[in-house]
Amino acid sequence: MSPDGVARKSIDGETGLATEGEPVYGEPTADGWRLWDRSRSKLAVLLDREVETGLDDGSTVLYLGAASGTTVSHVADFAGPTYAVEFAPRPMRDLLDVAADRENLFPLLKDAREPESYAHVVEPVDVIVQDVAIRGQADVALANRQFLREDGRLVLSVKARSEDVTRDPEAVFEEVEERLAEGYEIEYAESLEPFHDDHLGVVATPE
Amino acid sequence: MSPDGVARKSIDGETGLATEGEPVYGEPTADGWRLWDRSRSKLAVLLDREVETGLDDGSTVLYLGAASGTTVSHVADFAGPTYAVEFAPRPMRDLLDVAADRENLFPLLKDAREPESYAHVVEPVDVIVQDVAIRGQADVALANRQFLREDGRLVLSVKARSEDVTRDPEAVFEEVEERLAEGYEIEYAESLEPFHDDHLGVVATPE
Amino acid sequence: MTHDESATDGWFAGIDPGDTDAAQAAVRDGSATAPRDWPTLAAESGFAEREEYYRLLHEATMAATRAEVREREQADDQQLIHAIRALDDCQRVANELTERVGEWAGSQDADADVDDEYIAALAEREPDSPMEDRLVSLADRIVGLQEESRSLQTVVESTATSVAPNLTALAGPELAARLIALAGGLDELAKKPAGTVQVLGAEDALFAHLRGGAPSPKHGIIYTHEYVRGTRPEDRGSAARALAGKLAIAARVDNYAGEYRPELEAELDDRMERIRARENQ
Amino acid sequence: MTHDESATDGWFAGIDPGDTDAAQAAVRDGSATAPRDWPTLAAESGFAEREEYYRLLHEATMAATRAEVREREQADDQQLIHAIRALDDCQRVANELTERVGEWAGSQDADADVDDEYIAALAEREPDSPMEDRLVSLADRIVGLQEESRSLQTVVESTATSVAPNLTALAGPELAARLIALAGGLDELAKKPAGTVQVLGAEDALFAHLRGGAPSPKHGIIYTHEYVRGTRPEDRGSAARALAGKLAIAARVDNYAGEYRPELEAELDDRMERIRARENQ
Numbered sequence: 001m002s003p004d005g006v007a008r009k010s011i012d013g014e015t016g017l018a019t020e021g022e023p024v025y026g027e028p029t030a031d032g033w034r035l036w037d038r039s040r041s042k043l044a045v046l047l048d049r050e051v052e053t054g055l056d057d058g059s060t061v062l063y064l065g066a067a068s069g070t071t072v073s074h075v076a077d078f079a080g081p082t083y084a085v086e087f088a089p090r091p092m093r094d095l096l097d098v099a100a101d102r103e104n105l106f107p108l109l110k111d112a113r114e115p116e117s118y119a120h121v122v123e124p125v126d127v128i129v130q131d132v133a134i135r136g137q138a139d140v141a142l143a144n145r146q147f148l149r150e151d152g153r154l155v156l157s158v159k160a161r162s163e164d165v166t167r168d169p170e171a172v173f174e175e176v177e178e179r180l181a182e183g184y185e186i187e188y189a190e191s192l193e194p195f196h197d198d199h200l201g202v203v204a205t206p207e
Numbered sequence: 208m209s210p211d212g213v214a215r216k217s218i219d220g221e222t223g224l225a226t227e228g229e230p231v232y233g234e235p236t237a238d239g240w241r242l243w244d245r246s247r248s249k250l251a252v253l254l255d256r257e258v259e260t261g262l263d264d265g266s267t268v269l270y271l272g273a274a275s276g277t278t279v280s281h282v283a284d285f286a287g288p289t290y291a292v293e294f295a296p297r298p299m300r301d302l303l304d305v306a307a308d309r310e311n312l313f314p315l316l317k318d319a320r321e322p323e324s325y326a327h328v329v330e331p332v333d334v335i336v337q338d339v340a341i342r343g344q345a346d347v348a349l350a351n352r353q354f355l356r357e358d359g360r361l362v363l364s365v366k367a368r369s370e371d372v373t374r375d376p377e378a379v380f381e382e383v384e385e386r387l388a389e390g391y392e393i394e395y396a397e398s399l400e401p402f403h404d405d406h407l408g409v410v411a412t413p414e
Numbered sequence: 415m416t417h418d419e420s421a422t423d424g425w426f427a428g429i430d431p432g433d434t435d436a437a438q439a440a441v442r443d444g445s446a447t448a449p450r451d452w453p454t455l456a457a458e459s460g461f462a463e464r465e466e467y468y469r470l471l472h473e474a475t476m477a478a479t480r481a482e483v484r485e486r487e488q489a490d491d492q493q494l495i496h497a498i499r500a501l502d503d504c505q506r507v508a509n510e511l512t513e514r515v516g517e518w519a520g521s522q523d524a525d526a527d528v529d530d531e532y533i534a535a536l537a538e539r540e541p542d543s544p545m546e547d548r549l550v551s552l553a554d555r556i557v558g559l560q561e562e563s564r565s566l567q568t569v570v571e572s573t574a575t576s577v578a579p580n581l582t583a584l585a586g587p588e589l590a591a592r593l594i595a596l597a598g599g600l601d602e603l604a605k606k607p608a609g610t611v612q613v614l615g616a617e618d619a620l621f622a623h624l625r626g627g628a629p630s631p632k633h634g635i636i637y638t639h640e641y642v643r644g645t646r647p648e649d650r651g652s653a654a655r656a657l658a659g660k661l662a663i664a665a666r667v668d669n670y671a672g673e674y675r676p677e678l679e680a681e682l683d684d685r686m687e688r689i690r691a692r693e694n695q
Numbered sequence: 696m697t698h699d700e701s702a703t704d705g706w707f708a709g710i711d712p713g714d715t716d717a718a719q720a721a722v723r724d725g726s727a728t729a730p731r732d733w734p735t736l737a738a739e740s741g742f743a744e745r746e747e748y749y750r751l752l753h754e755a756t757m758a759a760t761r762a763e764v765r766e767r768e769q770a771d772d773q774q775l776i777h778a779i780r781a782l783d784d785c786q787r788v789a790n791e792l793t794e795r796v797g798e799w800a801g802s803q804d805a806d807a808d809v810d811d812e813y814i815a816a817l818a819e820r821e822p823d824s825p826m827e828d829r830l831v832s833l834a835d836r837i838v839g840l841q842e843e844s845r846s847l848q849t850v851v852e853s854t855a856t857s858v859a860p861n862l863t864a865l866a867g868p869e870l871a872a873r874l875i876a877l878a879g880g881l882d883e884l885a886k887k888p889a890g891t892v893q894v895l896g897a898e899d900a901l902f903a904h905l906r907g908g909a910p911s912p913k914h915g916i917i918y919t920h921e922y923v924r925g926t927r928p929e930d931r932g933s934a935a936r937a938l939a940g941k942l943a944i945a946a947r948v949d950n951y952a953g954e955y956r957p958e959l960e961a962e963l964d965d966r967m968e969r970i971r972a973r974e975n976q
Contacts, residue, residue, distance in 0.1 A: 092760060096764065102748065105747070105753070105755060108756060116727060116728060119726065119727035119729055119730045120706045120721075146730060203764065296487045303479060316486070323445045323446060328425045329449050331449055339641065476845065497826065507791065511788065544850050548843075549781075550779060552843060555839055558839060559836060562836050566829055671771065
């Protein structure tokens with residue numbers, strides 16, 4: 001069930017998913033393929049588990065919380081038009097380097113909590129990947145639901161500590177899922193351990 | 208039951224207690240007698256009520272909290288050796304003027320909470336008059352009990368607000384009386400209203 | 415006559431009956447663990463018989479207390495000097511930090527008109543970044559320093575009124591405190607002639623004048639008084655002279671007598687009315 | 696081909712396909728209430744066909760984001776300048792008020808050795824008069840200003856690391872911030888030759904030298920760096936030159952590349968080791 005353009009490879013003695021593209025963060029490479037490390041990418045954990053994310057060769061993607069581009073670089077390697085929203089200037093500087101090599105990657109220095117500030121640029125997409133380490137992650141997903149095609153999918157990683165560092169992660173996840181249900185139907189929700197502590201991986205469809 | 212040297216007089220249309228002496232604070236005078244205004248002196252209220260204070264012509268007196276001398280000037284007019292303890296320099300300046308005219312008045316710039324600092328000057332007395340507006344008024348009375356002759360009397364006015372501005376005066380008075388009972392037998396304890404709000408007049412003997 | 419050991423604790427112990435200095439020092443600095451029948455012990459020890467004892471005691475307590483009141487009040491004037499200097503420091507640093515906050519806030523909000531009101535509102539703002547948190551916190555420190563200034567003003571006011579009631583009535587508490595601070599104390603101020611009081615705080619201008627060339631200064635810190643500042647320039651010299659004269663008298667009354675004399679204020683008001691009346695001619 | 700009204704909301708609306716400046720401004724400043732199928736609308740409106748549309752979008756988003764990152768980071772360096780100045784102000788006024796409290800406390804307790812520890816203890820004291828209340832409260836304000844200084848140090852540290860990671864690695868956050876402040880910004884600092892960086896903060900001495908007579912200053916604010924201050928006097932000039940050279944490079948890497956290069960620090964350490972090795976010969 002891995003998307004076309006994502007393959008399982010063994011490079012430098014490490015086995016895992018890989019994509020074809022310019023190297024970005026010093027990852028092992030061979031024959032133009034770059035290893036996609038699960039411990040550095042929450043999306044890679046889901047793809048490795050063969051969860052249906054809706055991502056495929058040529059998918060249109062809105063990536064919220066692109067940071068310095070570690071994960072979005074792999075996405076752009078196989079997907080179609082990829083809109084990468086990131087709010088902080090410093091990681092965006094690195095993301096600009098990643099995008100310079102990728103014509104289908106569109107960097108946007110915008111706040112994911114204010115979708116109207118990029119709705120004039122971003123088209124309706126097949127997949128929203130969301131990885132924003134801020135409070136109110138479910139609200140961000142709901143606010144951006146308008147970008148999702150009817151048959152699209154939200155691929156969300158929830159960081160418990162961003163919601164409330166003092167509460168039990170399970171309780172936080174439950175609350176996020178509840179809020180998310182106001183606009184999405186949840187198809188998958190599992191912990192991303194052992195690769196990412198206190199993170200929940202979610203796949204959902206718009207309702 | 209008024210002490211000798213204290214008489215009821217009518218001066219300038221006002222009737223009240225009076226003593227013979229040099230005027231001090233602009234009080235009405237006639238024929239060498241000075242009116243002793245109850246609203247300016249807590250002791251005058253007790254004498255006016257003919258409470259037995261032990262004060263008499265020639266009594267030895269320790270006055271704690273003499274302030275600028277309004278009351279102690281009247282006391283020295285009829286009593287014997289009168290030791291006037293006051294801690295604050297500014298009222299003491301006025302008290303010095305009062306004492307300049309009264310050979311039997313001995314001003315002492317001392318802290319009534321530290322009796323050892325004046326025990327080398329003050330002899331055992333017939334009456335202690337105490338009017339100190341500081342916290343711990345019962346403690347001051349207990350610490351100075353050593354100056355009182357066996358048959359002497361403590362004449363104390365308790366200011367509730369000095370103990371605790373936030374509490375009910377009645378509760379404060381009760382607590383002060385309780386503490387006082389550790390060294391004194393209370394013979395009289397009545398409010399000084401309407402002349403002095405939230406003040407209790409106490410007469411006690413050493414136990 | 416038996417000699418009682420505890421007589422050595424009495425204020426009169428070891429003192430020559432005529433030695434007032436020694437007697438007042440003993441009253442001030444002595445102590446005893448318990449009272450005794452001092453008049454009897456004094457007679458027994460040969461110091462003085464009862465009547466004479468009380469006369470000497472009156473003399474000694476008067477002298478001791480008078481000296482100590484003077485010292486304690488002078489200590490108060492030194493505290494007043496520290497308080498007025500602390501007040502000046504607090505106001506100055508609050509202003510300096512306000513300027514800093516003004517520049518900083520201006521970088522985020524070009525329309526910021528940074529006055530005390532702006533600072534107070536900024537201090538209440540909910541910051542949304544660690545950097546803004548600091549800006550808001552700094553504004554809050556300024557508010558704290560302003561509160562400190564007000565509290566210092568209150569204590570300066572009450573202490574000036576207590577230390578120098580007449581000077582304070584004439585000059586106001588802050589100017590009174592500044593004059594005392596410039597002189598170094600109330601006693602020092604009381605010793606200065608009116609002409610010196612008039613130019614206290616204008617030492618630089620005075621020295622320039624004494625070295626030659628510069629005009630003699632007409633007023634120092636007393637310029638801040640409404641009776642100088644509010645008088646038209648051609649009469650300001652007379653006003654400053656009249657004010658300084660009354661302030662010098664007030665300082666002396668405060669230092670040597672210590673009682674409040676309302677007539678000083680009335681005399682100054684009269685004198686000023688006459689000086690200002692010239693304006694209308 | 697029908698013209699869809701909402702195409703006027705798209706970033707490309709009214710823009711000439713070759714006009715990158717207009718396109719990037721539209722990406723940055725535009726907005727829409729909802730997303731639309733912009734590629735199709737762009738083709739319909741005649742802006743560009745799909746493939747060309749994405750090429751132009753890539754160009755526009757790259758240009759827009761690059762410009763905005765630069766601006767936002769420059770804003771950060773300006774915030775850093777305000778923070779370091781506020782830090783200096785807080786430390787200075789805390790010291791000034793400490794001196795005042797020292798004089799004041801010394802008047803009550805001649806043995807008072809007024810350091811930060813004394814101030815902290817004084818701030819906790821139970822005052823027993825309105826005057827002492829003020830002294831204690833003033834000590835507490837000083838403690839507050841010292842806390843503020845520490846908080847500002849923390850934000851200076853994180854901001855300096857983010858704005859100028861290489862300069863901060865070499866100079867430490869406070870010196871990095873001071874150099875940026877003296878230059879007026881990271882961009883300005885990056886444009887300065889090493890020789891200028893070496894004497895930043897010694898402008899007075901430099902002007903005196905240029906007017907003639909005075910010796911050329913060997914170092915400005917970089918004197919506070921351990922590699923200058925800790926080097927023996929005869930080698931200090933070399934050390935200052937070497938340090939300034941690396942700092943100038945670090946500032947340029949920070950401004951133009953922005954990524955952290957650990958080798959800069961290693962090179963500086965090597966260079967300094969060689970300069971200091973002379974001492975042992």
